Amino acid sequence: MAKQLFIFLMLFIAFSSLNAQDTLHQQMINILKDHGMGEKSEVMEIASWITDVHGPRLTGSPGLERALVWAEETLNSWGMSNVHREAWAPFDRGWELQHFEMHAHSPQYWTVLAYPKAWSPSTKGTVSGEVVYLKVNDESDLENYRGKLKGKFVLMDTIRDVSEWMDPPASRYDSEDLLEMANATMPTPRPRNRNYNLSRFTLNRAIWKMLNEEKPHAVLDRSYKGDLGTIFVSGAVASGEESFRPYEKDAAVIPQATVSVEHYNRMLRLLSKNVPVKISMEIKARYTPVKEQYNLIAEIPGSDLADEVVIFGAHFDSWHTATGATDNGAGSAVMMETARLLLKGIEESGIKPRRTLRLALWTGEEQGLFGSRHYVKEHFDDTKPETLQKNKKVAAYYNLDNGTGKIRGVYLQGNEGAGTVFRQWLSAFSDLDANTLTLRNTGGTDHLPFDGVNIPGFQFIQDPIAYFNRTHHSNMDNWDHLIEEDLQQAATIIASFVWHTSQRDEILPRKPRRSEQ
Numbered sequence: 001m002a003k004q005l006f007i008f009l010m011l012f013i014a015f016s017s018l019n020a021q022d023t024l025h026q027q028m029i030n031i032l033k034d035h036g037m038g039e040k041s042e043v044m045e046i047a048s049w050i051t052d053v054h055g056p057r058l059t060g061s062p063g064l065e066r067a068l069v070w071a072e073e074t075l076n077s078w079g080m081s082n083v084h085r086e087a088w089a090p091f092d093r094g095w096e097l098q099h100f101e102m103h104a105h106s107p108q109y110w111t112v113l114a115y116p117k118a119w120s121p122s123t124k125g126t127v128s129g130e131v132v133y134l135k136v137n138d139e140s141d142l143e144n145y146r147g148k149l150k151g152k153f154v155l156m157d158t159i160r161d162v163s164e165w166m167d168p169p170a171s172r173y174d175s176e177d178l179l180e181m182a183n184a185t186m187p188t189p190r191p192r193n194r195n196y197n198l199s200r201f202t203l204n205r206a207i208w209k210m211l212n213e214e215k216p217h218a219v220l221d222r223s224y225k226g227d228l229g230t231i232f233v234s235g236a237v238a239s240g241e242e243s244f245r246p247y248e249k250d251a252a253v254i255p256q257a258t259v260s261v262e263h264y265n266r267m268l269r270l271l272s273k274n275v276p277v278k279i280s281m282e283i284k285a286r287y288t289p290v291k292e293q294y295n296l297i298a299e300i301p302g303s304d305l306a307d308e309v310v311i312f313g314a315h316f317d318s319w320h321t322a323t324g325a326t327d328n329g330a331g332s333a334v335m336m337e338t339a340r341l342l343l344k345g346i347e348e349s350g351i352k353p354r355r356t357l358r359l360a361l362w363t364g365e366e367q368g369l370f371g372s373r374h375y376v377k378e379h380f381d382d383t384k385p386e387t388l389q390k391n392k393k394v395a396a397y398y399n400l401d402n403g404t405g406k407i408r409g410v411y412l413q414g415n416e417g418a419g420t421v422f423r424q425w426l427s428a429f430s431d432l433d434a435n436t437l438t439l440r441n442t443g444g445t446d447h448l449p450f451d452g453v454n455i456p457g458f459q460f461i462q463d464p465i466a467y468f469n470r471t472h473h474s475n476m477d478n479w480d481h482l483i484e485e486d487l488q489q490a491a492t493i494i495a496s497f498v499w500h501t502s503q504r505d506e507i508l509p510r511k512p513r514r515s516e517q
């Protein structure tokens, strides 16, 4: 009996100490919901400025610069503190598209649906000529084409079969998907070597070196996925000895465009019948000289724990063929709205945040998380004593970068301790479908550099909607594909997470360091 009573008391103490730290701040949650969910929300308007007015926001481009100026002015007008840019470098080459058209003239006229790849140079005015399929299996095949590509358009890809959409393109996670995530076990570190194909790399280098010497009018590939007018386009390939990156200083790049799968396949089918295909094209683009790029930082000052910080952010840059709405105008608009909601909450409740709340809008994410990596290295490197001190004062980093879908929970990145805390915080939003915690890792975006230096860094689980099959890096990534209620829900929940992280006595639990595991 005494033993049972003891256990009961211990459990009681354990729960009450958890509650003392992590009681829900209901008054604040009510204010956040009031401003975040419904007519008072500004998330769609913020998104429209980021996309319709200032999109696209390719890293290094004048468009991104204009969007940054707008965001700085907007954050200042709301009363955010310490709004400033932090430079990262090197980034040597901006790019802006000024005009593009492409037509087929033979065997019939048709308007070709295509987009220049980012950092493609201009063609010499309107150029026209026949298309040639470059069939290269090894380096010796290249000799078949030497001296024959000038004045031609080179097709690089094979035919890709298209099948019809029998299922709707957009979806939400169902209870089975979420249960599977919730039941996931602790992630194990992945082996480093991913079977890198060196011979393919060497062959590609040889192909691009030859193309750069032969100087065809342009190189054309097809959208690697998508159809029905949706084209997925990213950056051009450089022909340099050192790298394939087109934004590097003096990188040699020839004109390149991505063609819709249907039009590309048609050209290849015509060639297979020995029917010549003649096309014309004009690309007008300009490189803009840059030396560095900028992350945008803004704060809400803390009070008794002001030297500690809660960071929330998203990448502000995008690809170039649409306006970067779901990738990542959505995340950027949600994080800006989160800041605005927190300001409202502070104003209406009269309660000050304990820790400093810091919004970060990153750039260079699409080229390799350049902005956030640089920021973390500069401020929070855990191998240097000065920055390790600052690292220990980061309570958490929250990121949003998986499209327009509402939040269904959190990827814990293997941080079990944080899960216990989040369970409590999510209970305030059980009516908004955000209930799932998974130990699973998710990758590919700006929480990774934080996780890499053992700062609790999280990306939220979001409904997929049509992100991966329609909008992510495509010409259809436009404002129209944002879902208002979903972005409102995300901003409200993230604002609550940031607030609760700020007000607890301790920073969030950290994972045991690798050496301690």
Ligand SMILES: [Zn+2]
Pocket: 315, 327, 328, 365, 401, 445
């Ligand atoms: Zn993204």
